[in-house]
Amino acid sequence: MQATGTAAPPVYRTQGLTRIYGQGDGAVQALRGIDLTLAEAEMVVLLGASGSGKSTLLNILGALDRPTSGRVFFRDRELSGASERALTAFRRDHVGFVFQFYNLIPALTARENVALVTEIAHRPMPPEEALDRVGLAHRMDHFPAQLSGGEQQRVAIARAIAKRPDVLLCDEPTGALDSQTGVKVLEALVAVNRDLGTATALITHNVGIQAIAHRVIVLADGRIVEDRRNATRIAPAQVTW
Numbered sequence: 001m002q003a004t005g006t007a008a009p010p011v012y013r014t015q016g017l018t019r020i021y022g023q024g025d026g027a028v029q030a031l032r033g034i035d036l037t038l039a040e041a042e043m044v045v046l047l048g049a050s051g052s053g054k055s056t057l058l059n060i061l062g063a064l065d066r067p068t069s070g071r072v073f074f075r076d077r078e079l080s081g082a083s084e085r086a087l088t089a090f091r092r093d094h095v096g097f098v099f100q101f102y103n104l105i106p107a108l109t110a111r112e113n114v115a116l117v118t119e120i121a122h123r124p125m126p127p128e129e130a131l132d133r134v135g136l137a138h139r140m141d142h143f144p145a146q147l148s149g150g151e152q153q154r155v156a157i158a159r160a161i162a163k164r165p166d167v168l169l170c171d172e173p174t175g176a177l178d179s180q181t182g183v184k185v186l187e188a189l190v191a192v193n194r195d196l197g198t199a200t201a202l203i204t205h206n207v208g209i210q211a212i213a214h215r216v217i218v219l220a221d222g223r224i225v226e227d228r229r230n231a232t233r234i235a236p237a238q239v240t241w
């Protein structure tokens with residue numbers, strides 16, 4: 001397991017990020033000044049009560065959304081203020097997303113679902129390698145309906161990593177899964193982070209999952225209220241669900 005506390009250069013840096021949804025009386029302040037640095041190859045778990053701003057933060061890091069104020073940098077490139085076109089290219093070239101629901105195409109096999117992405121990526125890995133990395137070498141020609149929820153999520157992870165993204169942003173990837181299948185999904189994410197060095201941010205409501213990460217960030221009411229490193233990490237199989 002990779003040592004924690006190493007001073008790797010940042011992959012992300014944010015300064016005073018705020019995000020307000022809506023206007024006037026109905027306005028909701030989802031983020032209230034987030035200053036955050038994420039290191040290359042780091043695995044971070046984001047915790048916090050429902051509505052604390054986790055998804056809003058992840059969406060801004062992934063350039064799916066923009067801050068109301070503040071700045072966000074990916075390496076030495078500023079995302080805040082970039083054009084829509086530049087953000088679309090940024091997402092395509094650098095970011096892998098994994099959501100709670102897998103959004104696989106039912107009429108395509110696991111291999112074909114992954115191949116859809118590799119066909120448009122600059123330097124993709126073969127779909128077979130991506131599926132092998134998530135432990136699905138033996139299920140490549142199955143259709144989503146022939147796979148368990150956890151296996152479908154692992155296909156979604158294979159799809160996300162096949163373009164060799166620099167960062168993997170995961171919003172409740174195990175939210176719909178029981179412990180046995182959830183563990184396999186976490187094992188796939190830990191293996192990708194370890195073997196490919198993909199910086200990974202993972203939102204979860206399951207506090208037991210925090211112990212698999214290098215670092216844990218807790219949000220409350222749009223602010224970071226805790227930011228700590230795990231001195232030791234546990235394997236996904238040891239997570240109490």
Ligand SMILES: Nc1ncnc2c1ncn2[C@@H]1O[C@H](COP(=O)(O)OP(=O)(O)OP(=O)(O)O)[C@@H](O)[C@H]1O
Pocket residue numbers: 021022028029030048049050051052053054055056057
């Ligand atoms: N599109 C939107 N329009 C208006 N308000 C929104 C929108 N998206 C999120 N919010 C509000 O912003 C706040 C933060 O939401 P966010 O989804 O980031 O929280 P979260 O911590 O991810 O919550 P959960 O754990 O329930 O997914 C909440 O009060 C939410 O209701």
